[in-house]
Amino acid sequence: MSSHLHPASGTLYEVFADTAERLPDAPAVELPGRTLTYGELRQAADALALRIRTLGPTTARVGLLATRSAVAFVGYLATLRLGAAVVPLNPEHPDDRLARVREQAAVDVVVADPAVRRGDHAWADGLPVLSLTDDDALAAAPGGTLPPYRPDPDATAYVLFTSGTTGRPKGMPLRHRHVLPFVRECLARFEVGPGCRMSHTFDLSFDPSVYDLFVTWAGGAVLVVPDRGEMFSPVDYVARRALTHWFSVPSAVSVSAQLGRLPTGPTTGAAPPGEITPPGEITxxxxxxxxxxxxxxxxxxxxxxxxxxxxxxxxxxPSETAVACAAYRLPRDPAQWPRTSNGTVPIGQVFDHLEPLHDAATGELCVRGPQRFDGYVDPRDDTGRFLGPGDGGRPGPEHFFRTGDRVAFEDGQLVHLARLDDQVKIRGLRVEPGDVEAAMRRLPQIQDVVVTAVRRSDIAELVACYTGEAVPPRDLVRALRASLPVHLVPRRFLHLATLPLNTNGKTDRRALRALALRAARTGTP
Structure with missing residues (x-):
């Protein structure tokens, strides 16, 4: 199947609009209960863009508080149609986190889906908030006309935020010109075209969602949006919705297996309606x-x-390289799959249009090229993250981004070994333990704390080891949820009289990690 991306496409909006021009009657989004064609989605985006323009004198940064709904997709495209940048806001995040993201990203207006978050919008601090249902988002345009679209590949397409070591979110602006090479790479690699049915497992605040939306729309495929039940059962989601393409975090596989929703042995025959599909039935x-x-x-x-x-x-x-910068495809025959030193699938090779830098045997992977972003929202966050000449100012094209990932060549392929710093990933989301530690230290009962990550059945979880007063775990969870997203709240808490020290007098993180792993294996809360 041939893929299509108009060579003149220089922005994400043009990627969508080019397809809408060619295939106006083709399905673009299949929501539970309704399907939107490319023509309908484009018309709705134009209508919403007109409404957003009336919200204030400036609409350069639009916060989007929505997920997996017509509001989310129409709002995203309407923002890009205005030449503005999308700032995805995760509905699961607490008000404090939303307020910090809004402030750092300099959000001008907010488009919100009331179905995903109840209550007022105090975190918006008086900004205009356009609250829309799906029916509202698909309503006819008000009076007026939009000015002609003026594509600017150098404009910011979206701003995402990740966990930061200082306890504040760290903002990453990505320009259209950073993202388009990634879209082109994936179109060819995954042979995306009309008739393809693509998964949508990522929230818009997580940058793999850019693949979900724009690789799909660049190829003229349909984005198949799961309902809540399908989100927890990938196999059923794929089978019931006849997906041709899947993209998710690996832990989705492990979680499904733990919930009994991933078959583990051979069966025969077709599954009855509502039951798990046997192996081999997904064709x-x-x-x-x-x-x-x-x-x-x-x-x-x-x-x-x-x-x-x-x-x-x-x-x-990393997100700083516009979603992804390397890939590896396993051979069709599992007997030919590689064996790696840590039991992980290789990350393969850096894309041909990017330039890697790493030690010949093992070392930190650094990358530069057209997908590398130009620096964080706060220039202070650039410190130590780029490699190249200069006096510490904003990085230029000649600078490599330091991924912080230690890699090694094994049988000619790159293998991801570990993080060089304390950063970990929980179900695909980047977590700085220092961010969690900072939040815990703000609690009056806590004296000192070390947060570590352990893996149990291929799933990473956070464990907090702390001193001070012993606090019931449910009370700690409740207190932390007021300031942290749910994926940053530790799964387990260990109260200690003192934190162990190593021979240098420093906190012995290795010993704490062993305690945390024991707690995870024994089920200590």
Whole structure:
């Protein structure tokens, strides 16, 4: 199947609009209960863009508080149609986090879906908030006309935020010219075209969602949006909706297996309605991609068992390199799969249009090229993250981005070994333990705290070891949820009289990690 991306497309909006011009009657989004064609989605985006323009004198940055709804997709495209930047706001995040993101990103107006978040919008601090239902988002345009679209590849397309070591979110602006090379790479690699049915597992605040939306729309495919139940059962989601392409974090495989929703042995016959599909019954799936965290060979084998006809890719890259910068495709025959030193699928090779830098044997992976972003929202966050000449100012094209990931060549392929710093990933989301530690230290009962991550059954979880007063875990969870997103709240808490020290008099993080792992294995809360 041939893919299509108009060579003149220089912005994400043009990627969509070019397809809408060619295929106005083709399905663009399949929501539970309704399907939107490219023509309908474009018309709705134009109408919403007109409404957004009336909200204030400036609409350069639009906060989007929505997910997996017509409001989310129409709002995203309407923002880009205005030449503005999208600032995705995760509805699951607490008000304090939303307020900090709004402030750092200099959001001008907010488009919100009331179905995903109840209550007032005090965190918006008086900014105009346009609250829309799906029916509102698809309503006819008000009076007036939009000015002609003026594409600017150098304009910011979106601003995402990740966990920061200082306890504040760290903002990453990505320009259209950073993202388009990634879209082109994926179109060819995954053979996306009309008739393809693409998964949508990522929230808009997580940058793999850019693949979900714009690789889909660049190819003229349809984005198949899951309902809440399907989100917890990937196999049923793929089978019931006849998906051809899958993309998720690897832990989706492990979580499904733990919930009993991923078959683990061979069965025969078709599954009755509402029951789990047996291995080998998924025949529509042609490509499966996993990214956001280490992808183990065991997870790959479990997925291959239910979709043996699908190619399986491990996609790697920090958000600073526009979603992903490297990939590896497993051979069709599992007997030919590689063996790696840590049991993970290789990340393969950096894309041909990017330039890697790393030690010949093992070392930190650094990358430069057209997908590398130009620096964080706060220039202070650039410190130590770029490699190259200069006096510490904003990085230029000659600078490599330091991913912070330690990699090694094994049998000619790059393998991700570990983080060089304390950053970890929880279900694909980047977490700085220092961010969590800072929040815990603000609690009056806590004296000192070390947060570490351990893996149990291929799933990473945070464990907090703390001193001070012993606090019931449910009370700690309740207190932390007021200031932290749910993925930053530790799964377990260990109260200690003192934190262990190593021979240098420093906190012995290795010993704490061993305690945390024991707690995870024994089920200590």
């Amino acid at each position: 529509t799936l042609r490509f499966s991609a996993f990214g956001g965290e280490q992808f183990t060979l065991d997870q790959a084998r479990a997925w291959h068992a239910v979709a043996p006809g699908s190619r399986i890719d491990n996609v790697y890259g």
